[in-house]
Amino acid sequence: MKGDYITTYTKLSFSPLDPKPEDIRIADIAHALSLMTRANGHFKWFYSVAQHSINCALEAQAMGCDRKVQLACLLHDASEAYLSDITRPVKKHLPSYLEIENKLQGTIHQVYGRSPTDAEHAVVKQIDDTMLWHEFFVLMDERVYEPKPIIHSRPDFSERPFRDVENQFLWLFNSLSREGKTHKCVGIDGTKGGWIAACIKADAVSIQLYRTIHELCAEYSDADSILIDIPIGLPESDTDIRPDNMLRNHLKGKASSVFNTPCRQAVYAADYEGANATNKAVMGKGLSKQSFAICEKIEEVDAFLQSNPAWKNRLVESHPEYGFAILNVGAPVLESKKEQAGVSARISLLRPQIADLDGLLTKVSGDAAVKNRLHDILDALCLAVIGELGITHGFCTLPDLPPTDSKGLKMQIVGSKVE
Structure with missing residues (x-):
């Protein structure tokens, strides 16, 4: 930490208080979230924010939501890569934090498409709450509210290597971001x-x-x-x-x-001896057998x-x-x-x-x-x-x-x- 900056995984000096669109990188988000635990580490085993985000995106897919909503679900906690995760009971009493979080989340949406509409945000919030319920039921043996919400997908709550989760997050992001692109x-x-x-x-x-x-x-x-x-x-x-x-x-x-790249004259030589001699004459140095190969x-x-x-x-x-x-x-x-x-x-x-x-x-x-x-x-x-x-x-x-x-x-x- 130096001043008002943090150093990210990709070695950027990033200001959470004054985020610049050009400093937002999906590699930083995926890596940080895959190492960041949900529920402040109180679950039965390591379960990351990235894994939660993946499950939310896959739930949106199972519900038939369009790719923009799926992507919004994947990125709904992306600001935590730069701010960390704060438990809900505490967060609601930190208006300054919420202001910082909203600004940063808005910058992330600006970089990766657009901010969700109010209707889309409501769907993302519903999916987030549904996933939270099932996470706590499986990983804490707790029913956080009633009634039990319906879930359409089969979320993976198992303990997974963080690198596998990071890779899946990146793959899902790349897949959802390619909408309409057929390069x-x-x-x-x-x-x-x-x-x-x-x-x-x-x-x-x-x-x-x-x-x-x-x-x-x-x-x-x-x-x-x-x-x-x-x-x-x-x-x-x-x-x-x-x-x-x-x-x-x-x-x-x-x-x-x-x-070392051989000179054009050596490339067209008939054998190694000729190519080596030619390259030495033209370039002032001989030609390795690896280059000749x-x-x-x-x-x-x-x-x-x-x-x-x-x-x-x-x-x-x-x-x-x-x-x-x-x-x-x-x-x-x-x-x-x-x-x-x-x-x-x-x-x-x-x-x-x-x-x-x-x-x-x-x-x-x-x-x-x-x-x-x-x-x-x-x-x-x-x-x-x-x-x-x-x-x-x-x-x-x-x-x-x-x-x-x-x-x-x-x-x-x-x-x-x-x-």
Whole structure:
């Protein structure tokens, strides 16, 4: 705490007394509420404000309420992420607190749509009271009033890991916020024998293997965003500056995942010896075998873009580890994606963004074309998610003003803002 500010989960200095719309972040709300207990911790086990909010939103859904009311239910206690939860008997005697709470809650509604109408607010209040009754009945063996209110859903009052609740809160928020939006976002990762493409359109997600980039782009010619993990915009002299070092600076502890991009002349060389010698002559440094290993893929994309100018600066470069860092509130995922801990960490970051991710991964594990390619699938899914976030919240690039190479291709790494 410093002055009239609190430091949020995403490291913002936030003033609860003077909230700014640009400082409201759903990641802060979901995280804080998932760690904040209901009933001042007097329930039989840990049951969070976030879990209560999820149950309220699902009750609204079961009642047939529209998505705006469901979202209002999910966010009805969002101000508590910045103010904490105060029990009802005390809160009603704190007029200043109520004034602060109403102002903050109004700012949150301003950021995420609009304030509920009086009729909608009455429905949210009714659902909130109904859920409170059933929470106290299950978790305290107490009937807080009579008669017992009817409930239409099957709320989950079990003790759950806070991270699972946080992820569900974020997924539900993302799902409800996508009303009317049908963006088609594609992420691409190179794999043995071709390219893995993950396509997200609303809540529908598909994973496909394509032999060539030409075939893939023909399939997704109507995509709103199409990001690929392969260098685009190639240097031809040591004065052409790629953003590779900038990306490494964003991936502290994970910089080794960023390979040096070979010069265009080396990309088209016939073998490693020739590529290494060419890169040394043009760029003043040799070429690692890791970088050479992806030259065939770089060449395929570079040749495609030169022969298909309509795709120039439309098929754009990104990087999965940069994407996962964005989803992880700016912190790189340090665990290796080749280890189970790294796989689990990446799946955890994708789960709030993708409907039934676990079901999708189970399904593709039985698809002969793409099974045993989990790392490539997760990378492609990450880039599709970054594209969707970019369309919703805005794209960003490394650097801010990308230079172009001799073929007019931007030398950039594309990312997204989160809020």
